[in-house]
Amino acid sequence: MGRRHAVVIGGSFSGLAAGRVLSEFFDHVTVLDRDTFPEGSQDRAGVPQARHVHGLLVRGLIEYEKLFPGFERLAIGKGATFHDHTLDFAVLRPQGWQPRYRSDLKFLSASRELIESCVREVFRQIPNVEVRQRTTVTGLRVGPGGPRCVGVLIPAGSSGGREDIEADLVVDASGSVSRAPLWLQQAGITPPRETIVDPLAGYASRWFQGPAQWPADWWWWAGAYIRRRPDDLVEANFQLKEHNRWHLTLSGFNRQYPPTRERDFMGLLSRLRSPVIAEMVRLMEPISPVYSNRAIRNRWRHYERWNPGCSGFIAIGDAYVTYNPVYAQGMTAAALSAQLLRTCLNRYDTSNPELPRAFHLAQAAIQHDPWMLSAGVDLRFPFTAGEKPLAIRLFNLYLEGIGIAARGDSSVRRTLVEVAQLVRPLSDLFQTGIAARVAVGALKEGLRRLSARLRNESPARIPAMPPPVVSARTDPGEFTRAALS
Ligand SMILES: Cc1cc2nc3c(=O)[nH]c(=O)nc-3n(C[C@H](O)[C@H](O)[C@H](O)COP(=O)(O)OP(=O)(O)OC[C@H]3O[C@@H](n4cnc5c(N)ncnc54)[C@H](O)[C@@H]3O)c2cc1C
Incomplete structure (x- = not known):
């Protein structure tokens, strides 16, 4: 031959x-x-998609190092750093700020x-x-x-x-x-x-140079993500990359495309659900135009x-x-x-x-798992074009329950993050132990919503950001030193 x-x-x-x-x-x-x-x-x-925020999942980092030994070391040499996403990155979910905890999962900032x-x-x-x-x-x-x-x-x-x-x-x-x-x-x-x-989505993104001095009490030094609720126009994902450069992507669904004119893009930041990203940007210099992408x-x-x-x-x-x-x-x-x-x-x-x-x-x-976590989840929106069988509707109902239970239950939270990072199979979310916790979480949430309604509380109130947890303080160089040793 x-x-x-x-x-x-x-x-x-x-x-x-x-x-x-x-x-x-x-x-x-x-x-x-x-x-x-x-x-x-x-x-x-x-x-052209490279002009928009790209995050590598934890599983991806593991697999690229296996496929290309020396990959991590090379990335560090070019200025990449690592962080713990659940500790160093602020995430505002529809239900409120994600509680902080040490996951020991290594995330690449690059x-x-x-x-x-x-x-x-x-x-x-x-x-x-x-x-x-x-x-x-x-x-x-x-x-x-x-x-x-x-x-x-x-x-x-x-x-x-x-x-x-x-x-x-x-x-x-x-x-x-x-x-x-x-x-x-x-x-x-x-x-x-x-x-x-097709959830009819669009991206608009811009690069910024980070400040020489990061405010000491801003524990979210790796970035912030403001996720949308059904009635919000857009969500915003702001991530630290190499050499103190920051990448901001605004994304909108249901043809609510984020603005691509610089003035409108910047103006929208102060109208997001939380002012945190607008405040971060105030300390930074824009270093690129605004790019747009609708091939999503x-x-x-x-x-x-x-x-x-x-x-x-x-x-x-x-x-x-x-x-x-x-x-x-x-x-x-x-x-x-x-x-x-x-x-x-x-x-x-x-x-x-x-x-x-x-x-x-x-x-x-x-x-199958990534598809369910992407297309499957997008099908929860009424405006998403695609078939919506009963199994998909039940799946999304259950995921909503998981999201609620994850707020008060660290075991559910950890499983959810690991599944989303593809280090655990999706089926782990359906284990009996997790399902029982989801049922308890859903019951508590139902009671909380009922009591809020009886007290006439507004459901749109955004709780204060989680405080810096001193005992869980992160060492920004910890993962990098471990990767080099
Ligand atoms: C806006 C946006 C944001 C994204 N964010 C993320 C993210 O945060 N995390 C993540 O993991 N993924 C993200 N992705 C997806 C990610 O970009 C791709 O999954 C990833 O690049 C792997 O794609 P690929 O190699 O299959 O294709 P691509 O990266 O698209 O590469 C295709 C290659 O083929 C070449 N090519 C095309 N046609 C021809 C031809 N006829 N002849 C020769 N060469 C050709 C192109 O030049 C290119 O180099 C994002 C995608 C988009 C659109």
Whole structure:
């Protein structure tokens, strides 16, 4: 058998993570990207979403370190820091401020550009991989026998023609804008069906330079998140990134798009449910324009149910399933799928025509939890476009109960955070112990609401921020030193 070659379309998170795994099974891996990659942690045209807040989930941090050993150390060298989200980050939920506690979960404070540049740097050290920049894939080469994908098409010079790159396996990692369904159609293959759950959301974001001196009594040194209630226009997520730069994203649902004119964007901050972000911004300097993004929705391309499919072709990352970014799952989901590809390649030979089907089926199972936590949760809104079966309505009712119980019950709170960070399965929220606590929490909340109504209290009152807990004071350098030791 000749040298075996895998081609990956797209050199972002899912392309690099998949390429890393493929390098263990194929003689050569070629990653093609239409973009020019910057040397450092700069913006690039191919991923416009990078201009908006990107948070890497705890599970994602663990998986990227496993896939790209040395990733964390490199990130620290480029200015990334770590924090404990439930201790150092203020979160105002619809029901009030999230109580503070030490989770011992390590969260990365770094921009998407920095995270991607670290992954790319470690990837480039793999001997049998090649990254071809400024190379736009324009089609798939499909041969007979199955059908089977045998390569990709790229433009050939200035003649307007196309040249092909042969491959034993083609991996589509070209993101949510993937044109693979169209290419498959052009090759005479019916593309997979897709499910779209659209909460009609939009983002507007801006960068700020942080103050030289952080007020001593502001314990929320890693950032603040003001989540929306049903009657609010937008929510705001303000995060510390490397070199004391701060990233602020306003997001709105149901076509309540946040303003993109600088004056309106800044003006809105003082009308949020809490003044905390407006006060933080007052100490900072804006260092970018306001960017906007409305390409936000959940989309699942059902390659796992695709018949007859196409051997030699798989889709991964956002090209397979795209999540509403409010839940910050995309980068982590890409790493999880890449790890799963390794499991499948250990079981199926690289030339086995069953590999794509087996991989897509396994990928569907592993993406179930993130999908429920994103699309499933978005379906609680009356305005979200998508099917709302009874099971989804019950799921959201239960989640509401979890949110209420989590306020007064540290065990529920911890489980919820760990599930949202994908370090525990969603099924853990349905364990008998948790379900009993949710029932008790719901009962207490019902009584509290009844008594508030009898006393004519306004439900819109926002409680004061949780005080700094002296015994739980965090050491900002603690995780960083541990990572370097
Ligand atoms: C506004 C917004 C905010 C987000 N926030 C978060 C967050 O907080 N946390 C999180 O984990 N995720 C977040 N995401 C999701 C995250 O950006 C993606 O899940 C992540 O980038 C992984 O995607 P990917 O590698 O599959 O695709 P992408 O990152 O989109 O990369 C696709 C790559 O393919 C290349 N490409 C495309 N077409 C071609 C072609 N024809 N030929 C060659 N190359 C091609 C592109 O240049 C690009 O490099 C957010 C997304 C959006 C839209």
